[in-house]
Amino acid sequence: MTAAIELVDLRKSFGSTEIIRGVNLEVGEGERHAVIGPNGAGKSTLYNLITAKYVPTAGRIRLRGQDITARKPYEINRMGLSRSFQVTNIFPRMSVFENVRCGALWAMNYRYSFWQDVDRLDDVNERSLQILNDIGMVPRADVPAGVLSYAEQRALEIGITIAGGANVVLLDEPTAGMNRSETDQTVELVRRITENKTLIMVEHDMSVVFGLADRISVLVYGEIIASGPPDEIRGNPAVREAYLGAEAD
Amino acid sequence: MSAIAPTSPRTGGTFLRRNAIWWVALLFVLLLPQVARSGTSIAVLNQMCIMVIFSLSYNMLLGQGGMLSFGHAVYFGLGGYFTIHLMKMASGGFFMPLPLVPLAGGLAGLLFGLLFGSFSTNRAGTVFAMISLGIGEMIAASSLIFVKFSGGEEGITADRTDLTSLFGIRFRSEVDVYYLIAAWMVLSAWLMYRFSRTPVGRMANAVRDNPERAEFVGYSQKHVRLLSFMGAGFFAGIAGGLFAVNYEIVTEETVNLVSSGTVLLQSYIGGVGFFAGPIVGAIVYTLLQTLLSNYTEIWAFYVGLIFVATVMYAPTGLTGIIMMHLPIYRAGKLRSLALPYLRIGVPALCCTIGVIGLLELLHFLSVRAVGQSTKRLFWLTLNVEQPFAWIIFSVLAVGGFLVARRVAPSVLAAWEAASLHAFGGRAR
Numbered sequence: 320m321t322a323a324i325e326l327v328d329l330r331k332s333f334g335s336t337e338i339i340r341g342v343n344l345e346v347g348e349g350e351r352h353a354v355i356g357p358n359g360a361g362k363s364t365l366y367n368l369i370t371a372k373y374v375p376t377a378g379r380i381r382l383r384g385q386d387i388t389a390r391k392p393y394e395i396n397r398m399g400l401s402r403s404f405q406v407t408n409i410f411p412r413m414s415v416f417e418n419v420r421c422g423a424l425w426a427m428n429y430r431y432s433f434w435q436d437v438d439r440l441d442d443v444n445e446r447s448l449q450i451l452n453d454i455g456m457v458p459r460a461d462v463p464a465g466v467l468s469y470a471e472q473r474a475l476e477i478g479i480t481i482a483g484g485a486n487v488v489l490l491d492e493p494t495a496g497m498n499r500s501e502t503d504q505t506v507e508l509v510r511r512i513t514e515n516k517t518l519i520m521v522e523h524d525m526s527v528v529f530g531l532a533d534r535i536s537v538l539v540y541g542e543i544i545a546s547g548p549p550d551e552i553r554g555n556p557a558v559r560e561a562y563l564g565a566e567a568d
Numbered sequence: 569m570s571a572i573a574p575t576s577p578r579t580g581g582t583f584l585r586r587n588a589i590w591w592v593a594l595l596f597v598l599l600l601p602q603v604a605r606s607g608t609s610i611a612v613l614n615q616m617c618i619m620v621i622f623s624l625s626y627n628m629l630l631g632q633g634g635m636l637s638f639g640h641a642v643y644f645g646l647g648g649y650f651t652i653h654l655m656k657m658a659s660g661g662f663f664m665p666l667p668l669v670p671l672a673g674g675l676a677g678l679l680f681g682l683l684f685g686s687f688s689t690n691r692a693g694t695v696f697a698m699i700s701l702g703i704g705e706m707i708a709a710s711s712l713i714f715v716k717f718s719g720g721e722e723g724i725t726a727d728r729t730d731l732t733s734l735f736g737i738r739f740r741s742e743v744d745v746y747y748l749i750a751a752w753m754v755l756s757a758w759l760m761y762r763f764s765r766t767p768v769g770r771m772a773n774a775v776r777d778n779p780e781r782a783e784f785v786g787y788s789q790k791h792v793r794l795l796s797f798m799g800a801g802f803f804a805g806i807a808g809g810l811f812a813v814n815y816e817i818v819t820e821e822t823v824n825l826v827s828s829g830t831v832l833l834q835s836y837i838g839g840v841g842f843f844a845g846p847i848v849g850a851i852v853y854t855l856l857q858t859l860l861s862n863y864t865e866i867w868a869f870y871v872g873l874i875f876v877a878t879v880m881y882a883p884t885g886l887t888g889i890i891m892m893h894l895p896i897y898r899a900g901k902l903r904s905l906a907l908p909y910l911r912i913g914v915p916a917l918c919c920t921i922g923v924i925g926l927l928e929l930l931h932f933l934s935v936r937a938v939g940q941s942t943k944r945l946f947w948l949t950l951n952v953e954q955p956f957a958w959i960i961f962s963v964l965a966v967g968g969f970l971v972a973r974r975v976a977p978s979v980l981a982a983w984e985a986a987s988l989h990a991f992g993g994r995a996r
Contacts, residue, residue, distance in 0.1 A: 324932060370784070392783040392784050393783045396786040397786050402784055409781065410774045411777055412773070412776075412777050413773055413774065413777060417773075421774045421782070421785055424767045424770070424771065424786075425787055429767040430767070431791060431792075433766045433769065433795060435761055436764055436766065438765060439772050440767075460679075466848070482785070483786060
């Protein structure tokens with residue numbers, strides 16, 4: 320069986336500084352995988368490589384066996400990979416409902432249609448409403464997204480990401496900047512929406528992912544030093560030293 | 569923010585009800601000549617309708633797609649040239665009813681939109697603006713180079729009455745042409761509105777707001793922009809075609825940068841954040857141009873002042889100002905604003921009169937004949953060589969401005985109080 324996402328000796332340098340130094344990773348179909356690591360480990364860079372925001376210096380990225388290295392973002396999205404952003408990245412002048420609908424249009428085959436009325440695309444509108452329901456934002460449907468609170472924008476961000484029904488979902492620190500109860504809600508939301516999907520999640524806060532991830536990889540200075548089920552990672556001495564030790568200081 | 573964002577009706581209805589406003593608009597423009605009968609007013613209406621289409625097409629770029637173009641007249645002018653050439657050829661006798669010839673302009677606009685859009689829509693922002701300016705200059709220059717096609721400075725002329733008559737209508741009178749133009753206007757406006765409600769139209773907004781995010785939901789920002797660009801070219805071409813039909817002449821003036829500037833100006837004055845904004849802008853601009861020019865030679869200067877004032881004080885345009893008051897009106901709170909508006913209106917009017925007076929006197933000084941020293945202005949005869957008029961206008965201008973600036977905060981506070989009440993504590 321081919322992996323949902325496969326990274327082969329992936330490298331990325333900015334100038335003479337190598338940030339990602341040969342990452343090999345396989346994430347199986349339907350697996351919830353978390354990449355954790357201390358600040359400056361290269362998590363965001365790795366994330367942006369997988370989602371085609373950056374072009375890798377060397378190495379390959381495969382999505383279900385297909386090489387997606389250096390593909391355009393919209394091509395990768397059309398192949399079934401969807402991502403969220405760490406910095407909230409929505410359509411501020413459009414309503415919440417329309418934000419989610421934009422996420423669903425291409426995947427539901429409306430593509431570059433300029434002859435259909437969006438208000439009459441019942442399947443898209445139903446799906447969008449369903450997504451709004453999932454992220455708990457039905458009451459805010461008609462509000463311009465730009466005026467939402469921070470936590471609401473984060474939830475909407477996830478809503479846009481999953482609206483297209485992609486099978487492989489990447490989330491970039493979905494709980495960043497949230498308090499404990501907001502974090503718990505978001506983790507619950509992520510668990511619900513990634514049912515039967517492949518999830519790759521980059522996270523700084525280790526406690527967030529222990530209950531959620533099937534497997535965890537620990538990234539330190541651009542290399543993966545350990546990969547395995549949460550309990551194994553928790554007990555790994557190298558991880559404790561590199562990550563938990565640093566955290567405790 | 570919520571006052572700026574267009575609302576999205578998600579509830580459907582019957583075809584008739586959904587499009588009620590369009591039927592009313594059609595009825596209105598068809599009845600208009602019954603009220604405005606004179607030849608001049610029909611001429612003004614014709615120009616207005618053409619400008620409405622042109623501005624709406626421009627807003628497909630600026631307001632809907634976030635593309636600031638300095639060369640949109642390219643598609644207007646080329647549409648005009650292709651239409652007038654078709655009219656000339658059709659005078660030879662082949663079947664071509666006049667109501668259909670603007671389609672040639674639209675097609676030309678579409679194809680040139682595809683051609684120029686294919687390399688200018690990769691990015692929005694400064695790069696797009698610069699390329700549009702370059703193409704605008706290039707085409708304007710070409711129109712004086714390729715004389716065979718453009719007729720040089722004299723332009724190309726044709727006679728619309730030579731074309732195949734349709735049901736016996738030969739479009740000899742201005743009113744006949746008005747009905748033709750008005751019908752095209754309502755149809756074009758409706759189509760452009762429909763376009764904004766299609767998947768591509770919505771994604772044009774999305775790409776405007778956040779191109780990166782749009783790519784990560786599966787859309788190429790370039791392709792979305794290109795489709796808007798071609799649509800804008802098509803309708804600008806239709807407007808250019810109607811220009812050819814109306815004036816029976818197309819010159820370099822239709823395609824040059826002044827024309828590109830005009831469409832930007834009037835769309836912005838009307839308000840690019842609203843579908844109806846460019847319509848309001850085109851109406852107001854045409855009225856200013858045709859009526860104001862009866863009274864003053866420096867009308868273009870005033871239009872420039874209005875544009876600068878709009879950018880500085882009312883960036884949402886005239887439509888934005890109206891929309892700011894709609895919820896207040898609905899809440900029945902408009903009356904509470906009468907007094908504050910009077911308080912700022914009077915000094916603002918004084919300031920305006922003062923500025924106009926000074927400008928007119930200055931202009932008179934620079935163009936007067938030798939020995940001429942009096943000018944009629946505001947029903948007064950003023951002597952420019954005496955300081956009296958200068959002092960009065962200066963006091964009005966400066967004093968009016970200072971008083972208006974002083975009361976502005978309290979007027980703003982009154983508006984905020986009224987609108988807060990109207991929104992009833994809803995998130996703004």
